[in-house]
Structures are given as C-alpha cells and as structure tokens.
Amino acid sequence: MNLKRILAVPEDEVTPERLYLSRREFMRGAGVVAGAAAVSAVSTSFGQEAGAAVDELLGLGTTDEAPNTFEAITTYNNFYEFGYDKADPSRNSGDFMPSPWSVTIDGLADNTGEIALEDLVARFEVEKRIYRMRCVEAWSMVIPWNGFMLKDLIAMAAPQPEARYVAFTSVLRPEQMIGQRRNLLPFPYVEGLRLDEAMNPLVILATGLYDKPLYNANGAPIRLVVPWKYGFKGIKSIVRISFVAEEPPTTWNIMAPHEYGFYANVNPDVDHPRWSQGSERRIGEFRRRDTLPFNGYGDLVADLYAGMDLVRNY
Amino acid sequence: MSSETTGTTGAARGGGAATGRTAAASGSGAGVSTSSATAAADTRRLVAKRNRRLSHLALWLLSLVPAGLLVFDGFTMRLGINPIETITNRTGWWAMSMLAVTLAITPLRRVFGWHGLVRYRRQLGLATFIYASLHLATYAFLDLGLDLSHLGEDIIKRPFITVGFVAWLLLLALAITSTNGWIRRLGKRWALLHKAVYVIAGLALLHFFWSQKADRARPLQFLAVFAVLLGVRVVYSWLKRRRAAAQG
Numbered sequence: 001m002n003l004k005r006i007l008a009v010p011e012d013e014v015t016p017e018r019l020y021l022s023r024r025e026f027m028r029g030a031g032v033v034a035g036a037a038a039v040s041a042v043s044t045s046f047g048q049e050a051g052a053a054v055d056e057l058l059g060l061g062t063t064d065e066a067p068n069t070f071e072a073i074t075t076y077n078n079f080y081e082f083g084y085d086k087a088d089p090s091r092n093s094g095d096f097m098p099s100p101w102s103v104t105i106d107g108l109a110d111n112t113g114e115i116a117l118e119d120l121v122a123r124f125e126v127e128k129r130i131y132r133m134r135c136v137e138a139w140s141m142v143i144p145w146n147g148f149m150l151k152d153l154i155a156m157a158a159p160q161p162e163a164r165y166v167a168f169t170s171v172l173r174p175e176q177m178i179g180q181r182r183n184l185l186p187f188p189y190v191e192g193l194r195l196d197e198a199m200n201p202l203v204i205l206a207t208g209l210y211d212k213p214l215y216n217a218n219g220a221p222i223r224l225v226v227p228w229k230y231g232f233k234g235i236k237s238i239v240r241i242s243f244v245a246e247e248p249p250t251t252w253n254i255m256a257p258h259e260y261g262f263y264a265n266v267n268p269d270v271d272h273p274r275w276s277q278g279s280e281r282r283i284g285e286f287r288r289r290d291t292l293p294f295n296g297y298g299d300l301v302a303d304l305y306a307g308m309d310l311v312r313n314y
Numbered sequence: 315m316s317s318e319t320t321g322t323t324g325a326a327r328g329g330g331a332a333t334g335r336t337a338a339a340s341g342s343g344a345g346v347s348t349s350s351a352t353a354a355a356d357t358r359r360l361v362a363k364r365n366r367r368l369s370h371l372a373l374w375l376l377s378l379v380p381a382g383l384l385v386f387d388g389f390t391m392r393l394g395i396n397p398i399e400t401i402t403n404r405t406g407w408w409a410m411s412m413l414a415v416t417l418a419i420t421p422l423r424r425v426f427g428w429h430g431l432v433r434y435r436r437q438l439g440l441a442t443f444i445y446a447s448l449h450l451a452t453y454a455f456l457d458l459g460l461d462l463s464h465l466g467e468d469i470i471k472r473p474f475i476t477v478g479f480v481a482w483l484l485l486l487a488l489a490i491t492s493t494n495g496w497i498r499r500l501g502k503r504w505a506l507l508h509k510a511v512y513v514i515a516g517l518a519l520l521h522f523f524w525s526q527k528a529d530r531a532r533p534l535q536f537l538a539v540f541a542v543l544l545g546v547r548v549v550y551s552w553l554k555r556r557r558a559a560a561q562g
Binding site for chain 1: 394395396398399456457458459461464467468471472473474475524525527528529531
C-alpha cells in the first residue's frame with residue numbers, strides 16, 4: 001500500500017504548527033490523534049510533573065535531572081554539516097530551510113513512499129521526553145525533547161520479515177550547508193539501528209525541544225534520538241528511512257572504524273582508543289561524573305544485547 | 315629569573331646596538347675631560363641596561379596578554395558553554411604559538427640579520443613553557459579534578475596524551491636549564507640539550523593531530539609554520555656548507 005493513502009488525513013486537521021505542540025495541547029486540538037495506527041500503552045504526557053506520574057515517566061527513561069539551558073543545547077552542537085566548531089552549527093545554519101520537508105520511507109516494508117513531514121508527524125503522538133545525551137567526546141547534557149516513538153512509524157511502515165535493520169540518511173544540501181561544501185565528512189551523513197533496537201520505546205524521532213520546533217543547529221526538522229547510545233548515532237535532518245536486511249554503513253564508522261562502531265552503546269568500560277569513556281562532564285557542571293552503562297538506560301535496553309560481546313561490538 | 319643577556323654573540327651585538335642608540339640620543343652634552351667622558355659612558359651603559367630590562371618587561375607583559383584575556387573572559391562569562399574545553403584549547407593553541415615564535419628567532423636572524431632578537435629567545439621559550447603548563451594544569455586540575463589515578467592512566471594509555479606529556483617534560487627540562495648558571499655548567503652539552511626543542515615541536519604537533527576527531531585544519535596550520543621555520547634553517551646550513559666547500 002502507498003503511504004499517501006494511509007496518511008490521508010483531512011486537510012483541515014493538519015497544520016504544520018501541530019507538529020510542534022506538546023501532547024497536552026495536541027490532545028486539545030481537534031481529533032488529530034484519532035486514527036493513529038499505534039497509540040503508546042504508556043502515557044508520558046509531560047503535563048504531569050509530580051508523584052506517581054514522575055515514576056511512570058522514569059519508567060520510560062525520562063529523567064528528573066535538571067535539563068540544560070536552551071542556550072547550551074542550541075549553541076553547543078556537533079553538526080559537521082555546518083562546521084567543526086561546537087558554535088558553528090548555531091552560527092552557520094541560518095540559511096538552512098527545514099520547511100517544506102518530506103521523508104522517504106523505502107526498502108523492505110509494505111507501506112513505503114515519500115511523505116510530507118507534517119502529514120507524517122500528524123499520525124503520531126508527539127510527547128516530551130527528557131533524556132540524557134552522552135557525546136562520544138565525554139560530555140553530556142539533559143535535553144527535553146519533543147518527538148514521537150520510532151516504533152510507531154515502523155508499525156505504520158510494516159517492515160517485511162527480511163528487514164533486520166533501519167538505515168537513516170541526512171539531507172544533502174551543500175548550497176545551504178557550509179560543512180558539506182568543505183567536505184568535512186563524507187556526506188550525506190548516514191546512520192542505522194538494528195530493527196529491534198529501533199523498536200525500543202526509548203527511541204524517538206524528535207521534532208522539537210523545549211516545546212519549540214527543532215533549531216537548525218539541532219537537526220531540524222526531524223532527527224533521531226537514541227539515549228543509550230553516543231550522540232553521533234542521533235542522525236539529524238533526516239530525509240530517508242530505509243528497511244534493509246544487512247547492517248547499513250554509518251558515517252563515523254566509515255571515517256574511523258576502530259574508534260566508532262555500529263552499536264556505539266554508551267559504555268564506561270570500553271574506552272575510545274584516544275580517550276577514556278569512564279567519566280563525563282555534564283555541561284554546566286564543574287566536576288566530572290561517572291559514565292553509566294547504556295547511559296543509565298540499562299534496565300530498558302540491556303536485553304537487546306544479551307549474549308553479545310560488547311567489547312568487540314563497540 | 316634573570317633577564318640578563320644569554321651570553322651569546324648575537325646578544326652582545328644587539329646590546330651594542332642599543333648602547334649606540336642611547337649614545338646618539340644623549341650625545342649632545344658630551345663633556346671634555348676624560349673623567350666626565352667615563353661618567354657619561356657609565357650613564358649610557360646604565361640607560362642601555364635599563365632599556366633592555368624595560369624591553370624584557372614589555373615582552374613579558376605582551377606574552378601574558380592571552381592569559382590575561384582568558385582570565386578576563388572567565389570573569390565575564392565569555393568562555394562559552396564548556397569553559398574548561400575552551401581554556402584547554404586556548405592555552406594549547408598559545409603554547410603552540412609561543413613555540414612557533416621562539417623557533418622563529420633563528421630564521422629571522424638568518425634572513426633579516428636581526429641578531430638582537432636572540433636576547434628574547436629564552437624568555438619566549440619560558441612563555442611557551444608557561445602556556446604548556448597552563449594547558450596541562452587545566453587538564454589535570456580543572457578537567458580531571460586532580461584524579462591522579464585517572465591522570466596516570468591517561469598518560470600511559472592514551473597516545474595523544476602520552477606525547478603531549480613527554481613534550482611538557484622536555485619543556486620542563488629546558489626551562490630548568492635555561493638559567494645562566496646551567497648554561498655555564500653544561501657548556502657544549504647545553505646547546506645539544508636545547509636541540510630538544512625540535513623534538514618538542516614534533517611531539518606537540520602529533521599531540522594536536524591526534525587530539526582531533528576529524529578537523530585537520532588547525533594542526534596543519536602549525537605544521538606549515540614549523541615546516542617553514544625548519545626549512546629556513548635547512549636551506550641556510552646548506553648554503554653555508556656550500557660556501558665553505560667553495561672556499562676550501
């Protein structure tokens with residue numbers, strides 16, 4: 001079936017702004033969620049702040065740690081499409097046009113096609129997830145994302161039995177991205193997840209943070225967030241999601257295979273060849289913290305790797 | 315530490331030039347008797363000495379401007395989102411730059427004949443050592459919080475930190491032996507020991523290259539600068555050998 005047909009939502013119910021609304025506001029909107037293919041069993045409406053609601057949130061890996069400031073999150077980025085410096089993405093991304101945008105879903109799935117972003121996002125529940133983000137460079141942040149679960153998109157696409165991996169591709173727009181003109185990495189940036197990893201409810205496609213649309217520097221208009229893996233797995237400005245049978249190539253693994261593996265799970269016991277991964281600096285803090293296995297999300301994801309040698313599969 | 319001349323011929327020549335300038339400036343009221351001439355010469359020497367001291371002081375102040383700016387930026391919250399990273403990067407960059415300036419003295423003498431500059435070389439070398447020490451201290455005290463086991467492990471296990479640390483140890487050795495006393499005591503071996511500055515430059519470059527994930531531009535800039543500075547030395551010594559061969 002063509003995705004366009006699945007996604008046939010009456011025009012008046014879909015406005016681009018709805019993408020970015022928090023779920024509470026989202027629910028107030030006219031029946032947008034009605035007809036969504038998969039509704040999450042666990043409600044993580046971010047309007048709930050205290051008590052049992054918080055415990056429930058923590059159950060999905062949402063943290064009660066203090067988020068980093070909006071300024072820190074939007075001006076300290078690794079996004080080589082806009083330059084090497086952490087400040088480059090916020091400085092150099094002014095010409096980037098995140099709208100209009102469409103995402104192509106293809107490969108080994110029943111429902112494939114190219115979809116306008118607003119049509120795609122309208123299908124899903126955009127919720128708030130406060131996640132730790134651990135960069136492979138040994139710094140970390142806490143980021144309040146707005147996004148929907150990748151597993152819902154996967155359910156909609158209906159992958160075929162042979163599909164074992166999900167591959168993601170970033171946008172290639174050298175005319176709007178100075179780092180691509182300078183070939184700072186082999187572009188377009190590509191990433192991937194094993195299908196069962198991608199189905200984990202922690203994994204979201206983020207369209208906003210701090211209840212605002214994603215800034216260009218953070219990977220507007222849609223990016224991947226996998227909180228138990230190093231930040232470079234969180235591919236930004238996604239234009240293609242493909243269901244494939246073989247492990248897909250990933251950009252940093254192509255750049256330096258001994259330094260960046262396909263799995264890239266946060267692991268304090270497996271050092272990067274050039275620096276320790278045992279501790280990290282939380283941006284805004286003076287003292288280092290110990291890095292936690294799976295970035296502290298082990299309870300929710302360690303089963304994915306049962307029996308695997310995580311030293312070899314770094 | 316002493317701010318006197320390094321005792322090399324270049325320094326002596328440079329000092330002579332300075333004295334000459336002073337003499338010209340104060341030469342209008344020259345006395346007639348020998349005793350007053352001697353007194354005038356003494357005055358000139360004192361003035362020259364004072365000027366030399368002032369020039370060293372000025373160079374120190376100039377060398378410490380980047381460190382002062384760092385402190386200023388720190389107090390005015392201009393060190394960015396990750397201040398420790400900013401301090402680490404900036405002190406490292408200035409250590410490399412001071413090393414480049416130090417290594418530029420000899421080429422400048424060879425090409426332009428500015429032999430007086432050699433008087434400032436020790437001071438520039440010490441400034442290099444100061445920035446390298448600030449860089450290391452930022453890493454050990456601010457970044458690692460003086461977690462000594464972590465520091466030791468990094469130095470042993472991480473090649474880019476190993477080479478950086480060895481470079482700093484060599485700088486330390488050169489800084490300690492930079493005094494007139496050590497120059498006298500070591501004699502010819504002193505010059506040989508201080509050839510280690512080339513090893514330091516190589517290690518520092520390697521340290522910079524290996525510390526980068528993908529960005530080769532900044533270490534390449536220093537590689538280019540060091541290559542030019544070394545190239546001038548090589549060409550000069552080749553010309554000198556050829557001249558000597560032609561004469562002999």
